Amino acid sequence: MMTIATKPGAAIERLSEDDIARLVDDFYAKIRADAELGQIFMHAVPGDWGPHLATMRNFWSSVMFTSGRYKGNPVAVHGQVVGIEMKLFDRWLALFDESCRELFVPDIADVFYSKAVRIAESLKLALFYRPDPPWPRSAS
Ligand code: HEM
DSSP states (O other): OOOTTTTTHHGGGGHHHHHHHHHHHHHHHHHHSHHHHHHHHHHOOOSOOOHHHHHHHHHHHHHHHHHOOOOOOHHHHHTTOTOOOOTTHHHHHHHHHHHHHHSOOOOHHHHHHHHHHHHHHHHHHHHHHHOSSSSSSSOO
């Protein structure tokens, strides 16, 4: 029987909502255990993680299947996250990549990771890019 791994073209079609749920659970378990990211997330989500995990399932379902299940504003939400820094995005992405590779064949892991990289880039731009010197300058 052909497996996902030997049939690259079919790989993404066989991805399910259950796979996404598993990825989200595994990834945020890693995040919580991480020395730097863990603190930030525990501060932002101090109580029940159920709603955050549900949001993240919807988010990745929307990204991978264009399911429209996620409705939100990641830029606004991350703008309120205490302690978020540009350099932490590399760590976030490394943990995400690790989770994808533990669960999925390389083709699927690659698709997740490249989408995450692209979204991380646009988040970083929206959150941290400031023209220097400030624009517009004052009239004087
Ligand atoms: C250093 C990097 C990052 C940090 C520290 C971070 C932290 C957080 C935290 C603390 C929350 C929960 C906020 C709350 O509920 O109050 C959150 C939500 C979220 N994060 Fe991140 N994040 C990072 C990168 C990313 C990246 C790269 C993505 C996408 C690929 C992402 C996608 C999301 C989404 C979709 C939500 C839910 C927003 C909503 O409530 O609508 N995050 N993040």
